[in-house]
Amino acid sequence: MEKKIEKVLILGAGTMGLQIGLQCAAWGFEVTFYDAFEKALEQAKKRVNKLADSLAGHRRVSPEQAAAAKGRIRFSSDPESAGKDADLINESVPEDPKIKQAVFAQFNEICPDYTIFTTNSSTLVPSMIAGATGRPDRFAALHFHDLLLTNVVDIMPHPGTSQQTLAAIREFCKAIDQFPIELKKEQHGYVFNTMLSELMGSALTLAAKEVASVEDIDRAWMGIMKTAVGPFGIMDSVGLETVYKISDYWAGVKNDPQAKANAAFLKERVDKGNLGVKTGKGFYRYPEASFLSPDFLKGIR
Template identity: 45%
Template sequence: MKIKNVCILGAGTLGTRVALQAALSQFNVRIYDINPKALDTSKKTMETIVHQLAKSSGFEADSGLNAIQGIFFTDNPQVAVQDADIINESVLENVKVKNEVWELFGQIAPEKTIFTTNTSFLLPSMFAEISGRPERFCALHFHDVFYAKGVDIMPHPGTDPKLIPVLEAFGRSLEQVPVVIQKENHGYLFNAMLGAILSTAGKLLANGVGSVEAIDKSYMVNFRVDMGPFAIMDSIGLDTVWHVTVNNNEEGSKAFAALLKGMLDQGKAGVKSGEGFYKYPNPAFRQPGFLS
């Protein structure tokens, strides 16, 4: 199973980043979205990322921009999947939408195509059957590709074990560190741990044990890292954090979900809205003296 042609479904944040890295890693890339405007935005985002990479590393902007020119952007499913060796699906995190996508692509994809989903919290077994090729279906989950470089490989019980080393090699060729999950789990390994940190921080705040700043300071100084849980939540987006929190039945999560809902009602959704637990672009936790 030699992978050369990569088909990305969904031109959102993650699909855009995986497609860009695949092009930078010399794969032939086609990226599909049902919405042509999303494809335009995706291309612009790729250009922005290339310029940022050029600034922060020795990377040449021109070679990156050339790689983007080689990517095929399309809203035509048949064209997108033509001759694809692998599909990585990053459409909306919604069971119905993912079912529709996998039912369609299961019918039109070449026989050789490996099917992978980039879902964050759902399970590959939810879509394996409807895709029509459960044995070639697996989760292949990226974090943010350019900063957090882990890629989760999570089979469902029906996945052909021969697929795993193929996906590990593919992950490495995308400059990621492959992590194999032995058994299906909502949130893989990392998102499960991250969720525990964020939910504990949220409960400490909602229960009045500590302030946003005290909780983040405590995390930053003792782990010696540059962001605490509330800064991380701001960067994820408080709408997403609220969505996960409100579905958590643990004691104390309801109070934190209510606090998040109040912030969202005031338009505070985190970095993307200019304000969340901190104000951007110059949040307090990045100011000199925050840790003193």
């Protein structure tokens, strides 16, 4: 018999941890934010009210839920008090397997046997961490996207995750108004990022080979798929430095000449400091990027 999930412990009170914890608190869970750094907790305390209002502003929760959430959270830098009665942990510490392994091993010593452990890692797979949790059967990835934008989450078990744990995580997703995409096996990048990286890679190949202009490649995608943004607009908002780093890494791993040419195509912009939306220029100029204007798709129905 599974313990009813009432108390949620968020490990790491940074960008994602805060969003996830607030979503849980808005749906009635008691939430503790644990962070190893006092300074991070101080910053989190300053940001949390505004973020709760933002969740309501984006209509992800109601204003009443956002107000109630503020009363259901607490912050702690004491692992013992944070972990001793947690029912479910979601971990959002930095994307480094060694840090994640150490943090789960630490909380395995503190938490009750029934506590379910989940990681919000973007790129690692749970079998890289499962051994360190000391409770591999009660461990899986529960990965959130930007909660201001979407309620799609990924549940990704590793081969040792128990069916009971998976069922409890599924129920938990429903209880916090998230829509789970369930992976049947481990996959770096889960479902969405796997598809997105292929889309960005194909768009880069077309542009780097000068098959079509950046604008026309985006027009093809936006005009046919009826989306507000195309692959190059997406790259600008992710940040060209990040897209470059990922492209360059995988081009090296796969030793693929076209992927290397695509990385070089990105590097030309990165070297000039054109990193996308955050620097005001990437493939487009911001804030008034041409693809945002109705004229961009003029004539396409």
